[in-house]
Every structure is written in C-alpha cells, then in structure tokens.
Amino acid sequence: MNRQILRFVSVLSVVMLALASARLIAQDPRFALLVVGIMAGFVVPGWLAQRRMRQLLLSGDVRKILGTWQASLRRVTYPETMAPLLTATAYAAYGFIDAARQNIERAARGPAWEAAMEQRLFVDTLLDVYEGERDRAMTRASELERLPLPPAGFWMKRKIAKLRRGIAALARAFAHASEAEDDRALRSAARSSPLVHWAMRYARAIVLVDRGRKNDALALIADAPAWPEESAFHAFHSELITSAAS
Incomplete structure (x- = not known):
C-alpha cells in the first residue's frame, strides 16, 4: 500500500510540474529554457545511473556487481x-x-x-x-x-x-x-x-x-x-x- 501511495504521489508531482510548466511557457516562451533545465535535472541523473548499471551488468563482473x-x-x-x-x-x-x-x-x-x-x-x-x-x-x-x-x-x-x-x-x-x-x-x-x-x-x-x-x-x-x-x-x-x- 505504501508503495502505491508513493507511486501515486510521484505521478501526481510529475503531472503538476507539467501543468505548471505549460502555463509558464504559455505566458512567456522564454520560460521554456528554464523548464527544459529543470526537467533535465530530474531526468538526466537517473538515466546516467541506469546506463552505468546496465554497462556493469553487461561487463559480466559479478563480484563488482555484487559490490554495488x-x-x-x-x-x-x-x-x-x-x-x-x-x-x-x-x-x-x-x-x-x-x-x-x-x-x-x-x-x-x-x-x-x-x-x-x-x-x-x-x-x-x-x-x-x-x-x-x-x-x-x-x-x-x-x-x-x-x-x-x-x-x-x-x-x-x-x-x-x-x-x-x-x-x-x-x-x-x-x-x-x-x-x-x-x-x-x-x-x-x-x-x-x-x-x-x-x-x-x-x-x-x-x-x-x-x-x-x-x-x-x-x-x-x-x-x-x-x-x-x-x-x-x-x-x-x-x-x-x-x-x-x-
């Protein structure tokens, strides 16, 4: 149940951020760069971490994998x-x-x-x-x-x-x-x-x-x-x- 609540809150936060971003951009297109920067700050670190883990798993180095x-x-x-x-x-x-x-x-x-x-x-x-x-x-x-x-x-x-x-x-x-x-x-x-x-x-x-x-x-x-x-x-x-x- 707690996991479902956390997932709901996470999705709700993303939706609210998207709505707020759309409103800002509608008021002034210059806000688009700011929104892109904020979104990149959320997305890029997770993507990089996922990419590093995938590379590690493909390396076959099981001891290093277990270390992580x-x-x-x-x-x-x-x-x-x-x-x-x-x-x-x-x-x-x-x-x-x-x-x-x-x-x-x-x-x-x-x-x-x-x-x-x-x-x-x-x-x-x-x-x-x-x-x-x-x-x-x-x-x-x-x-x-x-x-x-x-x-x-x-x-x-x-x-x-x-x-x-x-x-x-x-x-x-x-x-x-x-x-x-x-x-x-x-x-x-x-x-x-x-x-x-x-x-x-x-x-x-x-x-x-x-x-x-x-x-x-x-x-x-x-x-x-x-x-x-x-x-x-x-x-x-x-x-x-x-x-x-x-």
Whole structure:
C-alpha cells in the first residue's frame, strides 16, 4: 500500500510540474529554457545511473556487481533468506554454479523461503541448464511460467513475463529443442533484463548453430567477456567456437 501511495504521489508531482510548466511557457516562451533545465535535472541523473548499471551488468563482473548491491542486500526484507538468494541469482546469471549453490545453502528456510518460489525456480532452472539437467530445467521453466504474476504494475508484470519466457526458451535451447519464437523470446528477455544478457546470448548462439547459422552464432558471442574458468560460460564459449568452426 505504501508503495502505491508513493507511486501515486510521484505521478501526481510529475503531472503538476507539467501543468505548471505549460502555463509558464504559455505566458512567456522564454520560460521554456528554464523548464527544459529543470526537467533535465530530474531526468538526466537517473538515466546516467541506469546506463552505468546496465554497462556493469553487461561487463559480466559479478563480484563488482555484487559490490554495488551490498547496501540494498543489507536492507532487504528477511535478509537471512533473501540476501543469499539474490546473491545466488547474480552468480547463476553469470554461470558461477558453485558460488550460486553455496549461497542457496546459506539461505534460511522459513516463510520467506517458501514465498520466494519465483526466485528459487529462476536460479534452479539456470543451474540445471548449466549442469546438463536439460529435462529438469525445462520442467522447472514450465513451472516458472505457470506461476501467477505478482501484484505489481503493468510494466513490472511485463518485464517478469518476458524474463519467464526467456528462461523457458533458454532451457529449450540448451536441450536443442528450440521452438519457432524462442529467438525472439531470448532477445526480448536480454533487452529487458541485462542481468541475464549473456545467458540469453549463449542460448541464442546455440539456437543459431542448431539452425546452421554458425557465422551468426560466432558474431553473437564475439564481444563476450573473458569468463573465468569457474563460470560455466567459459566452457560454453569454447564449445560454441569449436562447434561453429567445424
């Protein structure tokens, strides 16, 4: 409820600012420069912060990413459960199987654990994919897609739905059982959630290799980070290059 009130107040403030700005400009067009400056002061810092975070997520530097999350992880509700789960999510998103498993083990069981079904299915599906448990991964991805969407706003629900479809497409890609719309689902999930950009990118590369488009697959992973050996992406990258070159 508090979040909804804050959102309403935020939207109302923007509307009031827009109305006041329009009135000022109508009285004297010279106010347009002032209004533009004020709006830039509101918009630009947030845009720059979002851009920096996206670049960081695309870098694949999971330790640096987690470093930027530390303050948020300390403030999260039920930190004894959610902080390890969110940490496991980051590690899983970049292929660090052992680190993800260790953090899952650290997460306290209880009501918060049971409530975090979506988070757990997301992580478990990725880890099953990386560990070669393809059928189990597809089963879990299907469970994830069937979960009711949380009571969130339209755009957040849309983002969650895209991510769920992307995870299901990823599981099918690694099982070499892709469907016609999977490439689109993978691209959409990667754009919507940069945390999973590289996971989706490798899944797309597999789809392309399976369809005989080996050069396109190589181009897709050409700018990938230099993954450490602890990441499953290190092996995937080498395997894809070998497969595409043969």
